[in-house]
Amino acid sequence: MMGYLTIVLAAAAAMLTCAVGDRIRVGDKDGWAQNVNYTEWAANHRFYVGDWLYFIFDKRYYTVLEVNKSSYINCNDKDFIYNITRGGRDVYNLTEARPYYFLSSGGYCWHGMKLAINVEQQPIHPPNPSQSPHKNGAFTRGNNGNMFITVLFLTSTIWAFFLRML
Numbered sequence: 001m002m003g004y005l006t007i008v009l010a011a012a013a014a015m016l017t018c019a020v021g022d023r024i025r026v027g028d029k030d031g032w033a034q035n036v037n038y039t040e041w042a043a044n045h046r047f048y049v050g051d052w053l054y055f056i057f058d059k060r061y062y063t064v065l066e067v068n069k070s071s072y073i074n075c076n077d078k079d080f081i082y083n084i085t086r087g088g089r090d091v092y093n094l095t096e097a098r099p100y101y102f103l104s105s106g107g108y109c110w111h112g113m114k115l116a117i118n119v120e121q122q123p124i125h126p127p128n129p130s131q132s133p134h135k136n137g138a139f140t141r142g143n144n145g146n147m148f149i150t151v152l153f154l155t156s157t158i159w160a161f162f163l164r165m166l
């Protein structure tokens with residue numbers, strides 16, 4: 001019975017994970033601060049549609065602005081796309097598969113507070129007929145993943161049925 005429960009819980013957790021996405025803490029323990037290499041940090045993380053970025057920072061000094069690529073490169077904090085700054089523990093939803101660029105105003109961009117990430121489509125995702133053909137590989141894997149969970153679920157349910165019969 002415990003084995004059955006474990007399997008069902010694992011399957012449920014897997015479903016939940018792919019539906020909700022992860023909250024990714026920018027800079028890990030360093031948060032959003034000066035002298036952190038966010039190029040290196042981003043290279044060690046993967047970002048998927050549905051994930052959230054979680055910026056933790058001292059709002060007395062720093063901000064989080066979404067900007068375009070050229071503003072990111074040039075540390076231009078004028079005419080930004082979106083000001084994410086609220087209370088210093090701020091989340092931002094990654095809703096599209098595309099590059100995103102962020103920086104802090106106040107000149108701190110020059111001290112490393114700039115972040116570029118590339119957001120990818122979720123690898124486990126329900127099939128979407130409107131997707132372009134080159135994404136098909138990802139969705140095939142997604143189908144297999146869902147199929148696997150379904151089979152696991154059915155198998156464990158059947159097992160539970162037999163165990164109750166004993």
Ligand SMILES: *[C@@H]1O[C@H](CO)[C@@H](O)[C@H](O)[C@H]1NC(C)=O
Nearest residue numbers: 036037038039040041043112
């Ligand atoms: C940050 O790390 C990247 C990759 O390791 C490196 O190329 C770059 O020079 C570093 N930037 C700074 C400002 O140290």
Ligand SMILES: *[C@@H]1O[C@H](CO)[C@@H](O)[C@H](O)[C@H]1NC(C)=O
Nearest residue numbers: 068069070071076078079080
């Ligand atoms: C990026 O944003 C800046 C500031 O709004 C603007 O001057 C520039 O033309 C934009 N660049 C692109 C490629 O959209």
Ligand SMILES: *[C@@H]1O[C@H](CO)[C@@H](O)[C@H](O)[C@H]1NC(C)=O
Nearest residue numbers: 063065077083084085086105
């Ligand atoms: C962004 O929003 C914060 C908090 O509302 C505000 O303090 C800050 O001045 C804004 N930054 C810019 C560049 O507009």
Ligand SMILES: *[C@@H]1O[C@H](CO)[C@@H](O)[C@H](O)[C@H]1NC(C)=O
Nearest residue numbers: 020021050052091092093094
């Ligand atoms: C971000 O996504 C969550 C759940 O997906 C949603 O509840 C929330 O309203 C979204 N926030 C914004 C600012 O879009």
